[in-house]
Amino acid sequence: MRRDVFQAIADPTRRAIIGLIALQAMTPNAIAEHFDTSRQAISKHLQILVECQLVKQEQQGREIYYQLEVAKMKEIDNWLEQFRKIWEDRFNQLDTIFSNIKQNKP
DSSP states (O other): OOOOHHHHHHSHHHHHHHHHHHHSOBOHHHHHTTSSSOHHHHHHHHHHHHHTTSEEEEEETTEEEEEEOHHHHHHHHHHHHHHHHHHHHHHHHHHHHHHHHHHTOO
16 A cells, blocks of 8 residues: 555654654664654554655665665655745745835834
8 A cells, every 4th residue: 555655744753763764774673762652663654654655674684774765755845845935935025025114114
């Protein structure tokens, strides 16, 4: 089953996991050390992130390391870019209004 990327990143624990493995690949046990939850719960979060292709796993000897799938994160960023431009335009308009009010103040 393919999960929705935005549902996956809606969970704060999964966002925190993404933040951790963005810095370096980590094993599930190493990831679990950063949370006050069970190793099984972390594994479930990792499974969801893998299903969404936000995270990939790589076998190194007996250990499995999880690392961020940068290309998928870039897809999310590209989708958000359209809204970023709208927000920036609105903030710029608001700045202009405030500047005009400030200049016309006695």
